[in-house]
Amino acid sequence: MVNVVKPKPDLNLLFKPRGIAIVGASHTEGKIGHTIVANIVSNGYSGGIYPINPRPGVIVGHKAFQSVEGIQADIDLGIISVPARFVKESIEDCGRAGVKFIVIISSGFGEVGKAALERELVTVAHSYGMRILGPNIFGIVYTPFNLNATFGPADIRPGNVGLISQSGALGIALMGKTIVDKLGLSTIVSLGNKSDLNEEELLEYLDKDPNTKVVLIYMEGTKTGRDLIALARDVVKRTPVVVIKSGSSKRGAKAAASHTGSLAGSDRVFESAFEQAGLLRAHTLEEAFNWVRVFATGAIPKGDRILILTDGGGVGVMATDACERHEVELISDYQYLNDVFGGIVPEFGSTKNPIDLTGQRGDDAYLEALEASLKAEKFDGVIALYCENAQSKVVELSGRIIELLARLDNSKPLTFAFIGGKQTQVALDILHENHVAAYDHPDEAVSSMGALMRWMRMTQKPNQPGIALDFNRERVMDIISNARSQGREQLLETEAKSIFEEIGLSVPKSMLARNFEECLDFSDQIGYPIVIKIASPDIIHKTEAGGIRLDLQTRAEVENAYRTMMSNITARYPKARIDGVVVNELVPKGVETIVGSTTDPSFGPVVMFGLGGIYVEVLKDVVFRVAPINHTEARSMVRSIHTFPLLYGARGEKVKDIEAIADALTRISQLICEVPDIAELDINPMTALDQGKGCKVVDARITLTHKESSTHSHQNCDTLIPKESSNRSHKDNESVSERECDAFVQGYLNSLNLQEEGK
Numbered sequence: 001m002v003n004v005v006k007p008k009p010d011l012n013l014l015f016k017p018r019g020i021a022i023v024g025a026s027h028t029e030g031k032i033g034h035t036i037v038a039n040i041v042s043n044g045y046s047g048g049i050y051p052i053n054p055r056p057g058v059i060v061g062h063k064a065f066q067s068v069e070g071i072q073a074d075i076d077l078g079i080i081s082v083p084a085r086f087v088k089e090s091i092e093d094c095g096r097a098g099v100k101f102i103v104i105i106s107s108g109f110g111e112v113g114k115a116a117l118e119r120e121l122v123t124v125a126h127s128y129g130m131r132i133l134g135p136n137i138f139g140i141v142y143t144p145f146n147l148n149a150t151f152g153p154a155d156i157r158p159g160n161v162g163l164i165s166q167s168g169a170l171g172i173a174l175m176g177k178t179i180v181d182k183l184g185l186s187t188i189v190s191l192g193n194k195s196d197l198n199e200e201e202l203l204e205y206l207d208k209d210p211n212t213k214v215v216l217i218y219m220e221g222t223k224t225g226r227d228l229i230a231l232a233r234d235v236v237k238r239t240p241v242v243v244i245k246s247g248s249s250k251r252g253a254k255a256a257a258s259h260t261g262s263l264a265g266s267d268r269v270f271e272s273a274f275e276q277a278g279l280l281r282a283h284t285l286e287e288a289f290n291w292v293r294v295f296a297t298g299a300i301p302k303g304d305r306i307l308i309l310t311d312g313g314g315v316g317v318m319a320t321d322a323c324e325r326h327e328v329e330l331i332s333d334y335q336y337l338n339d340v341f342g343g344i345v346p347e348f349g350s351t352k353n354p355i356d357l358t359g360q361r362g363d364d365a366y367l368e369a370l371e372a373s374l375k376a377e378k379f380d381g382v383i384a385l386y387c388e389n390a391q392s393k394v395v396e397l398s399g400r401i402i403e404l405l406a407r408l409d410n411s412k413p414l415t416f417a418f419i420g421g422k423q424t425q426v427a428l429d430i431l432h433e434n435h436v437a438a439y440d441h442p443d444e445a446v447s448s449m450g451a452l453m454r455w456m457r458m459t460q461k462p463n464q465p466g467i468a469l470d471f472n473r474e475r476v477m478d479i480i481s482n483a484r485s486q487g488r489e490q491l492l493e494t495e496a497k498s499i500f501e502e503i504g505l506s507v508p509k510s511m512l513a514r515n516f517e518e519c520l521d522f523s524d525q526i527g528y529p530i531v532i533k534i535a536s537p538d539i540i541h542k543t544e545a546g547g548i549r550l551d552l553q554t555r556a557e558v559e560n561a562y563r564t565m566m567s568n569i570t571a572r573y574p575k576a577r578i579d580g581v582v583v584n585e586l587v588p589k590g591v592e593t594i595v596g597s598t599t600d601p602s603f604g605p606v607v608m609f610g611l612g613g614i615y616v617e618v619l620k621d622v623v624f625r626v627a628p629i630n631h632t633e634a635r636s637m638v639r640s641i642h643t644f645p646l647l648y649g650a651r652g653e654k655v656k657d658i659e660a661i662a663d664a665l666t667r668i669s670q671l672i673c674e675v676p677d678i679a680e681l682d683i684n685p686m687t688a689l690d691q692g693k694g695c696k697v698v699d700a701r702i703t704l705t706h707k708e709s710s711t712h713s714h715q716n717c718d719t720l721i722p723k724e725s726s727n728r729s730h731k732d733n734e735s736v737s738e739r740e741c742d743a744f745v746q747g748y749l750n751s752l753n754l755q756e757e758g759k
């Protein structure tokens with residue numbers, strides 16, 4: 001098959017086609033091919049509509065043609081809704097007619113294992129200069145052009161929210177939900193199997209689209225994660241992007257893969273990658289819709305000094321608690337607060353933030369305080385809470401709020417929580433109808449303000465330059481080639497350490513002793529105290545195997561340790577290949593961290609950092625970033641582990657060298673990008689010494705990709721965290737008793753030993 005370069009027709013023609021051919025437009029009402037034509041017609045699309053059907057006649061008022069080719073008109077969009085076996089010929093028909101974009105509604109391709117057939121469709125389309133949306137989708141909507149080319153609901157509420165959905169059924173359901181929730185849409189694009197057009201190209205278009213203010217993406221997986229991250233970093237500076245990524249549980253990830261035929265990457269990597277790129281990840285549909293609602297108001301925050309206004313103390317406290325969870329900063333300039341609200345708040349209320357008006361003062365005071373808060377310069381955003389009471393005229397109040405906002409021409413970020421009964425629901429409806437971000441729970445109002453604040457911080461983040469890693473690539477490749485020539489994909493510890501030394505990490509003095517005499521000799525050369533470790537490609541978990549002896553103070557101690565280690569290991573692992581022992585300088589006490597990397601199927605090389613040592617698998621206190629990373633990202637990585645206080649001088653300890661850890665992370669991240677032969681690595685422990693003293697690569701391993709593959713192998717990043725561990729979260733572990741924990745660790749270690757003995 002000839003490889004055709006991806007054509008680049010103007011995406012405007014997908015959203016604003018001059019003419020549309022619907023191949024498989026049915027004469028029978030209720031069939032998908034009929035509904036699509038009916039929706040196009042009823043939404044008032046003004047371009048040419050050309051139903052294609054083997055039988056002549058009229059479909060929803062439009063003459064049916066037998067093929068697209070031969071129609072004398074500018075047809076930019078071909079919608080294909082015929083059984084899978086006819087799709088290819090329909091694409092060719094469209095191609096001959098000069099169509100630019102194909103929307104394939106039909107199912108029966110990649111999602112049912114027919115990936116080759118799907119690729120063939122793309123090749124055919126590209127050979128005619130066309131691009132494909134789908135297959136296996138419900139269509140496309142673009143309200144500014146009155147286009148509803150879907151078999152979803154006929155009614156669509158126009159607005160400024162762009163929705164991109166990988167799932168068809170959910171996308172259709174969301175179309176309905178936007179009507180009920182009174183959220184207006186600029187576009188809905190169904191992506192389905194993403195055979196050709198994907199989130200990246202659409203996001204790029206919607207970012208430039210003046211009719212779209214916020215984008216909501218529902219995603220199950222991506223094979224082009226790195227492209228998405230690279231693009232999103234730029235897009236989010238202008239357009240907020242909320243993402244719902246399903247398949248986060250292990251079970252969910254499997255369901256997603258079989259549902260769409262796409263690979264679902266490790267969820268931890270997705271979470272980190274989204275954060276890196278500034279994509280706002282929502283965990284539920286409700287949360288996503290809540291956030292989108294506040295972005296759709298178009299408010300652009302100037303700062304993060306937030307005020308809470310309330311007529312009820314309880315909800316005020318709830319909102320204050322929520323602010324901590326959702327990273328919302330509350331203004332605490334009490335003098336200023338008193339100056340602004342002193343005359344409005346009753347004596348028994350509060351002018352501290354939250355401003356508590358109490359129920360006593362009524363709606364007039366509420367509006368007066370709201371107006372004051374929107375006018376006051378020092379407040380960058382307002383969270384206004386309202387509890388309906390016997391005196392409330394909440395419906396009337398909602399109308400008065402809308403008048404106030406119009407009179408002030410308000411552009412300050414503002415979220416409401418209205419709590420109450422039926423009348424409150426009516427009031428909320430009125431507020432939604434008028435594009436006000438109002439919710440029925442304080443947490444939602446705060447969470448939405450929090451999303452706005454996170455987005456603002458993202459837009460203000462300066463673009464950090466990457467780092468250039470200066471190292472002798474040839475030397476690194478020599479080490480790798482040497483291991484490969486010996487049929488090894490696992491580098492020896494000494495080889496791994498040489499590579500780390502080459503990229504500028506600090507490695508304790510270390511020498512490979514192939515026999516007893518060398519071991520004594522090298523110990524003398526390095527100087528006591530000494531550490532010896534077994535060197536064997538077959539023994540990876542050395543501590544558990546009894547292959548490490550620490551703090552050997554004298555020649556005699558080394559002699560004794562060597563003999564004991566050798567006799568124990570040869571008895572326990574008779575088949576293991578032993579290269580000797582590594583004699584090491586003893587590293588002073590510090591905090592044991594882990595630095596690792598793996599290759600994620602969606603995002604490629606990723607770097608990991610966490611609390612190291614032998615409990616890494618148990619605590620799972622690790623974070624990931626898509627490589628490469630710069631110093632700023634590396635520092636934020638270090639800060640984001642739960643046990644960061646251990647590095648920051650907990651319990652009277654000295655602060656550790658956080659800058660040195662961050663530096664090591666940037667270097668590792670660069671190494672794995674520049675040397676694709678490295679499939680995985682870990683440095684465990686990398687001991688963080690006191691501030692200014694650096695960190696030391698104490699133990700290290702590097703695993704190479706399989707020989708045949710010159711690029712990164714596709715391994716899941718969860719491989720860094722052994723599956724044998726419990727699925728308890730870090731928090732859960734805190735409540736586990738020491739005995740339970742020890743028993744658990746012992747079980748885990750036993751399972752490792754069993755595996756090794758089974759070799």
Ligand code: COA
Nearest residue numbers: 024026027032053081082083086105106107136137138168
């Ligand atoms: N060119 C033009 N019209 C053709 C055609 C061709 N090559 N082959 C068939 N047709 C016509 C048929 O005659 C029929 O018209 P009619 O009803 O007037 O006779 C119409 O196209 C539809 O064909 P039909 O065989 O009846 O198929 P269908 O409507 O039962 O199913 C699909 C077609 C595409 C809907 C179906 O194959 C499918 O893939 N369904 C799943 C869709 C889906 O769920 N997508 C994902 C959404 S999230």
